[in-house]
Amino acid sequence: MPEPTTVLDLEDLRRTIAEILDVEEAEVTDTADFKEDLDVDSLLAMEIMVALERKYQVTMGESNLQEVRSLISVHDLLAAKLVTA
Amino acid sequence: MTAEETPETPATPVAVVTGGSRGIGRAVVERFLADGYDVGYCYRTRPEGAEEIERLAEEHGRVVFGAAADVADEQAVTEFLTAARTRLGRLDVLVTSAGIVRDSPLATMSGDDWRSVLDTNLTGTYNACRAAVFPMIKQGGGSIVNLSSVSGVYGNATQSNYAASKAGIIGFTKSLAKEVARFGIRANVVAPGLIATDMTDGMGDKARAKALAKIPLGRAGSAAEVADAVAFLASGRAGYITGQVLQIDGGIGN
Numbered sequence: 395m396p397e398p399t400t401v402l403d404l405e406d407l408r409r410t411i412a413e414i415l416d417v418e419e420a421e422v423t424d425t426a427d428f429k430e431d432l433d434v435d436s437l438l439a440m441e442i443m444v445a446l447e448r449k450y451q452v453t454m455g456e457s458n459l460q461e462v463r464s465l466i467s468v469h470d471l472l473a474a475k476l477v478t479a
Numbered sequence: 480m481t482a483e484e485t486p487e488t489p490a491t492p493v494a495v496v497t498g499g500s501r502g503i504g505r506a507v508v509e510r511f512l513a514d515g516y517d518v519g520y521c522y523r524t525r526p527e528g529a530e531e532i533e534r535l536a537e538e539h540g541r542v543v544f545g546a547a548a549d550v551a552d553e554q555a556v557t558e559f560l561t562a563a564r565t566r567l568g569r570l571d572v573l574v575t576s577a578g579i580v581r582d583s584p585l586a587t588m589s590g591d592d593w594r595s596v597l598d599t600n601l602t603g604t605y606n607a608c609r610a611a612v613f614p615m616i617k618q619g620g621g622s623i624v625n626l627s628s629v630s631g632v633y634g635n636a637t638q639s640n641y642a643a644s645k646a647g648i649i650g651f652t653k654s655l656a657k658e659v660a661r662f663g664i665r666a667n668v669v670a671p672g673l674i675a676t677d678m679t680d681g682m683g684d685k686a687r688a689k690a691l692a693k694i695p696l697g698r699a700g701s702a703a704e705v706a707d708a709v710a711f712l713a714s715g716r717a718g719y720i721t722g723q724v725l726q727i728d729g730g731i732g733n
Contacts, residue, residue: 437658444616444662456613 398451402472407446408465414438414445424466434462442468452476491541493567494713495519495560497550497607498577500527502676503626503709506702507574508532510710512539516572519563521548521556523577542567550577550603551595560610569618572713573611575604576626578644582637593640600644604651608666612659620663622713625652626705627670629728645670649724656722665721667712672728675699695730 399406404424412419415432428434434442439462446468447454452475461471494511498504499520505528511518512535520532522545529545536543544566548559564570578600581592604625615621630638631645649668656666673679673690679699682690691697705727711717712725726732 437661440616441661444619447617 398449400451400476402450402469402476404465404469407469407472410445410449411442411465411468414442422465425464428463439463446472450476490569492516492571493519493563493569494572494574495563495567495570495607495611496574496576497521497548497556497603498523498575500525500529500532500545502576503671503674503702503705504574504576505532506706507576507709508543509535510703510706511572511713512536512541512543514710514714515539515541517542517544517567519544519546519559519567521546521550521559521577523547523549549599550575550606551598553602553606553609556603556606557610560607560614564614570611570614571618571621573607573615573621573623574626574709574713575607575624575648577603577607578626578628580638580641582641584637585639588640596640597644597647600641601647601651604648608651608655612655612664615664616659616662621665622717623652623655623664623666624709624712625666625668626709627652627668627724629670629672629726629731632670632724632726632732652724653722660721665712665717667717667721668724669705669708669712670724670726670728671700671705672726672731673699674702674705674727676702693731694728698729700727700729 408419408422412422417432426432439459442462443454443459450472458471461467494516496504496507499508500522508518508520526545532543544563546559546562548555550556579596581596583592608623625648627648628645630642631649634642652666652668673694708725708727
């Protein structure tokens with residue numbers, strides 16, 4: 395379980411997502427497509443969302459699932475959530 | 480767990496029951512109150528026994544929330560689940576018990592009788608589970624118990640609509656169980672046989688005698704006996720059980 399934080403750091407996020415996906419950090423490039431490149435199916439995307447919600451203590455809705463598609467898009471999503479939190 | 484709670488004071492578990500004002504659903508509501516849950520329940524039209532449920536809740540020191548919601552109406556069910564979660568603070572257990580029968584031979588069954596049974600029993604189960612599962616995922620776990628019937632397992636003459644809806648609930652729940660296990664959510668089915676409720680009160684004496692003759696235990700079950708099985712599957716005592724169909728049928732399945 396990732397440690398809770400409200401500080402968003404791209405490398406920490408990469409590490410966290412690599413842990414959830416059980417892949418090497420290097421595979422989680424900024425723009426790697428989760429679905430196409432990392433075999434992330436809809437349930438795994440949900441797992442990522444729930445883990446990030448807890449780690450960054452933000453609230454995400456079902457509509458945010460479609461933004462769980464690459465490291466950068468997740469980073470942007472979290473950045474927006476943390477600004478409004 | 481909310482910010483105000485500590486590990487020493489765990490939140491009171493919350494169960495929500497559809498079709499909770501009558502029959503098996505009502506017995507399930509009473510069982511959960513006795514077991515220390517706060518309980519939300521919905522009914523389609525009449526809040527039968529609402530005062531008695533309130534009294535029971537008070538007796539057990541629990542909070543109860545009842546509201547009208549037709550489970551066939553997706554928006555109404557979603558609003559009910561949202562209101563129950565808001566009122567009771569969380570959602571640990573969902574029991575879908577709302578159901579109707581419109582028996583007739585298929586040769587004379589109307590499209591309305593087919594659709595109303597499927598809409599309430601099967602789509603109603605989907606509607607409630609759909610509204611509950613995302614909050615449970617985000618909460619980190621939960622337990623779902625969907626009420627089916629032995630008719631859905633073995634079939635029953637003049638119940639092709641009811642049996643189809645109840646068989647559908649079994650397939651639905653087995654799939655859901657595989658889907659949500661990774662989120663700490665279990666989903667199981669309870670399939671009652673002949674249970675003495677107002678739904679079965681309408682049986683004629685001959686039909687009842689015929690049905691009883693097929694039951695090894697020689698009697699109809701009680702709603703409380705079904706509620707006991709539901710409460711077990713919902714609880715942590717069934718923590719390694721998911722995707723199962725538990726028949727409460729006096730031995731019909733043997």
